[in-house]
Amino acid sequence: MAVYALVDCNNFYVSCERVFNPALEGKPVIVMSNNDGCAVARSAEAKIIGVDMAAPAFKLRHLVESHGLVMLSSNYALYGDMSERVMSVLATFSPGAEVYSIDECFLDLDGLPVDDLTAWSQQIRATVRRWTGIPVSVGIGSTKTLAKLANRLAKKSKKANGALDLTGNPKWVEAALKQTPVGDVWGIGRQYAAHCGVNGICTAYDLTLQSDGWIKKTMGAVGLRTVMELRGTPVHTLDTAPSDRQTTCCSRSFGEAVEGFDQVRDAVVTFASRAAEKIRGQGLVAGALQVFAYTDRFRPDQPQFSLNSLIRLSPPTSSTPHIIGAALRGLETSWRDGYGYKKAGVILVDLVRPEDIPRDLFSQPQDAGVKPKALMAAVDGINSKLGKGAVGYGFAPKDAPWQMRCDNRTPSYTTSWDELPVVKA
Incomplete structure (x- = not known):
């Protein structure tokens, strides 16, 4: 039987910043987009005080004084390096790993000699946190879509404590599908979610009850494959050797x-x-x-x-x-x-x-x-x-008007010799 785990870093950009500045723990923190334009990552505390994803930065300035909001410029060199560290740790847990994004990785668990997948998931969380400082959540399912769904619930449920295995009992899958709004299903876009709502399909479970003909007519072949995965039929395999980029x-x-x-x-x-x-x-x-x-x-x-x-x-x-x-x-x-x-x-x-x-x-x-x-x-x-730009072509002064605004960028703690953290005795 196919078994997949999705490991997702929690509030990844903010977590990277907290690794090197523990004083940010417990505080509302956001990381802003290029030119400090809008919020692209939010800590749990920032979400609580009402910071929405993609909220314009200038509309959040008042929260700095009223709620102690910390607004940081994006530091992609740091995030990329920390991502590689996390992925290298995850690769030690499974011979099959697909790096899906900078903060997500699928693991192939089929054939692994693991009796208790929940305990195994907690071991992953503890190891990644200990070796990199990054908190992660783990979702396990019989398909990649169900693993993604399990990961979402693992983050939201205090009982799950960051790890949820949906492979042990079919009733667990049904309960998880009923708790998941159709718009939160991996692969269901906003347009399809709106169309489902008009037809009385509110949850992922409701979607699985529809006929294949209706799904294919309404959502196409891609939508049908998503629903098949929600029903427990693996369609998407692990892509351990991604093809070369075209652009x-x-x-x-x-x-x-x-x-x-x-x-x-x-x-x-x-x-x-x-x-x-x-x-x-x-x-x-x-x-x-x-x-x-x-x-x-x-x-x-x-x-x-x-x-x-x-x-x-x-x-x-x-x-x-x-x-x-x-x-x-x-x-x-x-x-x-x-x-x-x-x-x-x-x-x-x-x-x-x-x-x-x-x-x-x-x-x-x-x-x-x-x-x-x-x-x-x-x-x-x-x-x-x-360091990037030590030798280059042309002239690009740091104060040129076309350079990005990044007034609150933290040091490149792991990728620049001049900015390595210093431990004082």
């Missing part, structure tokens, strides 16, 4: 709108460099590049414009100089003066592995040969050792 994007909203070409150019150079570094780390090359920039759509009182340009990379490459050159050609072709640009970015598309590049008689990869590869390897090695 990668590096973009940012600017701290303030900028009109000058030189400033947008500097931002595009930075984004193109980062995107090239990302695909090299994945062993891929790009066949095309898209560069874009647009004005602030939330300011209808200002002139609006969006530039977008697609440049073919022939032959495909991961070379930073070639990718920057193509991005700048696209930017120059589409540029229009007189607009305040609020966001820009670079998207690399048609990603393939070098050995899969279609060959012809007249060209070779732009980054072929010993010197180009050695140059990129040297740059990546230095940046890995000394």
Whole structure:
């Protein structure tokens, strides 16, 4: 019988911050999005005082004085590193693991010699907390969808204490389905949930009672697979070897709108460099590049414009100089003066592995040969050792108006030698 566990980090971004600043324990804390725009992670205490997900930061300022709300800028370098630590711990508990997101991981428990899955789940929680400092919840089910549902209930139920196994008794599954609003089922979007409500389908259990024909007609084949999983029939298997990315994007909203070409150019150079570094780390090359920039759509009182340009990379490459050159050609072709640009970015598309590049008689990869590869390897090695941006292309001052606002960002405790925590005797 198939058995899956979903391990989910609780309030992950906030939990990462609390690992290195225990004084935040018990306090209402939020982590804000890029440019400190809105709340993207909330502690349980922040939820209690009424902080909604995606609430604009400027509407929460009054809670700082009235309720002691702590508002932190996002620190993605820290969160990514802590995620890798958690996932490495989870991999010791099962030979089959699928990292589903930065804070979620599915484990394949089929065939594991475990008699008491609840006790085993509590062991996972204790080990991850002891080794990384991150609290997690564990949900277990006969399908990935039921494991996801069990994890949700494990977080909400004090009796479950962060771990819930739905495989021991069919009545437990029925009770769990009846407690779950249909809109909270993994894979049921807002539109489908609204349609179900109109038809009197309020819970996940109600959904499982519908005919396959009605489900497929109303929600399509994807919806039918979700319902089959709710009924206990495994449809989604563990994806332990995810396929290569087809695209990668590096973009940012600017701290303030900028009109000058030189400033947008500097931002595009930075984004193109980062995107090239990302695909090299994945062993891929790009066949095309898209560069874009647009004005602030939330300011209808200002002139609006969006530039977008697609440049073919022939032959495909991961070379930073070639990718920057193509991005700048696209930017120059589409540029229009007189607009305040609020966001820009670079998207690399048609990603393939070098050995899969279609060959012809007249060209070779732009980054072929010993010197180009050695140059990129040297740059990546230095940046890995000394920190992102230690060696780069162009000029990107930290006080440039297009740089993101992150006034409340905590140190990179685990990824920068200069910001390592110091223990004082």
